[in-house]
Amino acid sequence: MTGWKDSAGGRRVMAILSSRPFLTVAIVAAVWIAASFASRGFGAYGHLRYLVELGAVIGLVAAGQTFVVIAGGIDLSVAAIVTVSAISLPLLSWQADPTGLAPVLAVLALTTIIGLVNGLGVALLRVHPMIMTLAMATFLQGLLIIIAGGSAVTAENPLVHWLGNARPAGIPAGVLLWVAVSMIVLTVMHATPFGARIFAMGANPLAAALSGVPVTSTTLAVYGISGFTSGLAGVLVLGMNGQGYVGIGDPYLLASIAAVVLGGTSILGGLGTYAGTIPGAILLVTITALITVVNASPGWRSILFGSLILGLLLLSGREQARR
Amino acid sequence: MSTVSSARPAGALYWPVQARRNIGVRSLFLVVLAFLIAYGFLFPGLFSASGFAKFTQSWFPLALVAMAQAILMLTGGISLAIGPTVSLGAVIAATTMAGPLGVTGGAAAVALTGLGIGAATGFIVVRLRLPAIVVTLAGSFIIGGAALLILPRPGGAIPEWLSDLLAGDTPTAFVLLVAIVLLWKLYLATPLGLSLYAAGENPVGAYRSGVPVDAARVAAYAISGLLSTGAGLFVAAQTGSGDPVIGAAFTLNSIAAAVLGGIGFLGGQGTMRGALAGSLLLSLMISVMFFLGFTPVAQYVAQGLIIIGAVAIPQFRKVQ
Numbered sequence: 255m256t257g258w259k260d261s262a263g264g265r266r267v268m269a270i271l272s273s274r275p276f277l278t279v280a281i282v283a284a285v286w287i288a289a290s291f292a293s294r295g296f297g298a299y300g301h302l303r304y305l306v307e308l309g310a311v312i313g314l315v316a317a318g319q320t321f322v323v324i325a326g327g328i329d330l331s332v333a334a335i336v337t338v339s340a341i342s343l344p345l346l347s348w349q350a351d352p353t354g355l356a357p358v359l360a361v362l363a364l365t366t367i368i369g370l371v372n373g374l375g376v377a378l379l380r381v382h383p384m385i386m387t388l389a390m391a392t393f394l395q396g397l398l399i400i401i402a403g404g405s406a407v408t409a410e411n412p413l414v415h416w417l418g419n420a421r422p423a424g425i426p427a428g429v430l431l432w433v434a435v436s437m438i439v440l441t442v443m444h445a446t447p448f449g450a451r452i453f454a455m456g457a458n459p460l461a462a463a464l465s466g467v468p469v470t471s472t473t474l475a476v477y478g479i480s481g482f483t484s485g486l487a488g489v490l491v492l493g494m495n496g497q498g499y500v501g502i503g504d505p506y507l508l509a510s511i512a513a514v515v516l517g518g519t520s521i522l523g524g525l526g527t528y529a530g531t532i533p534g535a536i537l538l539v540t541i542t543a544l545i546t547v548v549n550a551s552p553g554w555r556s557i558l559f560g561s562l563i564l565g566l567l568l569l570s571g572r573e574q575a576r577r
Numbered sequence: 578m579s580t581v582s583s584a585r586p587a588g589a590l591y592w593p594v595q596a597r598r599n600i601g602v603r604s605l606f607l608v609v610l611a612f613l614i615a616y617g618f619l620f621p622g623l624f625s626a627s628g629f630a631k632f633t634q635s636w637f638p639l640a641l642v643a644m645a646q647a648i649l650m651l652t653g654g655i656s657l658a659i660g661p662t663v664s665l666g667a668v669i670a671a672t673t674m675a676g677p678l679g680v681t682g683g684a685a686a687v688a689l690t691g692l693g694i695g696a697a698t699g700f701i702v703v704r705l706r707l708p709a710i711v712v713t714l715a716g717s718f719i720i721g722g723a724a725l726l727i728l729p730r731p732g733g734a735i736p737e738w739l740s741d742l743l744a745g746d747t748p749t750a751f752v753l754l755v756a757i758v759l760l761w762k763l764y765l766a767t768p769l770g771l772s773l774y775a776a777g778e779n780p781v782g783a784y785r786s787g788v789p790v791d792a793a794r795v796a797a798y799a800i801s802g803l804l805s806t807g808a809g810l811f812v813a814a815q816t817g818s819g820d821p822v823i824g825a826a827f828t829l830n831s832i833a834a835a836v837l838g839g840i841g842f843l844g845g846q847g848t849m850r851g852a853l854a855g856s857l858l859l860s861l862m863i864s865v866m867f868f869l870g871f872t873p874v875a876q877y878v879a880q881g882l883i884i885i886g887a888v889a890i891p892q893f894r895k896v897q
Binding site: 328375379381382384385386388389390391392393395396397399400508511512515520521522551552553554555556557558559560561563564567568 | 712729874878
């Protein structure tokens with residue numbers, strides 16, 4: 255995935271072997287091997303497939319987050335957007351549309367618009383991304399409780415059901431969706447002018463603006479993408495769960511940021527790749543699965559989760575020395 | 578941007594320096610004053626002794642967490658673990674104070690926990706060079722988990738006399754706040770305090786000029802932890818018991834108050850008086866909405882809108 259070229263020779267191989275995405279893949283492999291020796295069911299194909307399926311949701315949320323972080327921002331509203339998507343989709347059911355595609359598209363449009371509003375606040379009103387997206391999350395949370403109340407809503411949408419449960423050729427549809435999105439994201443990020451502009455903006459916004467990068471529209475696009483992929487993740491999570499409720503998206507805020515950082519993308523922007531976020535997402539799911547195996551109280555589980563992320567950060571998330 | 582602590586206030590220089598620091602927050606002070614007057618008209622009870630006491634009590638924890646966040650942001654850091662730290666302070670207070678440790682021992686445990694958590698976070702961020710936002714996000718899980726371990730469901734107890742003292746009809750909270758502000762002034766005069774702004778504004782330059790950048794930043798995290806658990810103790814005294822998730826709202830509110838008060842995200846920009854005014858404004862907004870009969874849900878929505886508006890409008894004017 256990191257642009258393998260045989261002609262470039264051994265140095266290229268070394269660069270890949272010492273890159274952060276590869277390091278993250280190596281950690282995942284090590285954890286999987288160790289865990290399958292420790293616990294017998296862990297290494298079974300069905301279980302690993304289930305882990306990747308769960309990882310797809312985090313991977314989708316983290317796709318948008320990777321764009322935003324590389325562009326020098328951060329999106330703390332992803333969890334709320336996932337919930338918006340998972341709750342508003344069951345409310346939109348049109349009898350006239352047997353495939354269920356129209357409501358999904360409508361919801362994705364809605365979440366993209368939410369992302370664009372984030373982008374408007376950041377680019378035009380110059381509100382700091384953290385404030386803008388946190389305030390957006392607060393706002394959405396209030397709105398969601400007004401709309402849905404405390405009750406769970408059940409989805410009766412064939413497309414969503416298929417996405418969450420179907421296994422064409424033995425591979426879960428959600429994973430296929432993730433693979434497709436990953437291809438597009440990697441292409442856009444590393445092989446288009448738009449991708450180059452994002453890196454430039456994250457590395458030095460002023461220099462990028464002076465060199466002719468359209469900062470306003472690029473910022474808008476980046477947050478729009480984040481809204482879109484979070485919405486997509488919401489659809490997938492709804493399909494896997496069958497029901498949407500307030501709080502369904504909550505685990506994905508820390509998970510998306512952790513996946514991005516564990517994958518070697520600098521939280522300061524301008525440096526990173528989605529190729530690292532992918533194993534980062536799988537690593538997170540693996541950790542969660544391991545913690546569930548250790549039968550512990552919610553308090554201990556939370557402590558373990560935080561500590562493991564902190565420990566993994568020490569391996570792969572360190573910033574450059576200041577001096 | 579404040580040219581801070583360029584020298585020890587040598588008499589004549591002191592007041593001009595103080596006045597310059599007010600420039601950025603003057604309009605904020607006016608807004609807070611307007612809100613206070615409006616509040617006073619709407620609810621004349623504010624001017625009685627007990628009304629004033631109740632008002633400062635609702636402001637006090639928010640003021641503490643705003644200070645806790647502001648001191649980090651001044652050094653270029655941030656914490657997303659303020660809320661869980663407040664909860665942890667509350668559950669420790671509620672489980673120790675009625676037990677054999679007593680109020681003094683319980684308060685000491687709360688203070689030591691806050692200092693320890695803060696110092697550990699600071700060490701990880703500063704010495705191990707991990708990004709503060711991710712460390713504190715992971716830390717929020719660890720701290721929140723610890724709070725759940727100590728007290729899995731709301732319970733525990735605070736001695737009644739302490740609740741009466743802190744959250745009764747006397748303005749103890751206000752006196753405490755004044756004392757904390759005075760201590761902050763004293764801290765700014767110590768070498769570590771003087772380094773605070775330098776470490777935030779230009780860490781490399783400050784380091785090369787011999788400023789103890791790392792020590793100043795770790796100390797800031799430790800003080801921030803202390804203020805957060807202190808707020809937790811107060812919240813526990815207010816409610817008379819502990820609750821492992823009572824602090825949840827404080828993470829966002831602390832950042833909002835600091836940013837409303839003109840503290841910049843990049844470090845070295847802003848003043849503590851601004852952060853305090855920001856927290857007062859936020860607290861006034863919350864009480865006014867409460868009294869006007871907004872449902873908690875509508876409060877969420879309104880709060881989100883107001884924060885964006887309040888942060889955006891001054892920026893917008895600057896651009897034009």
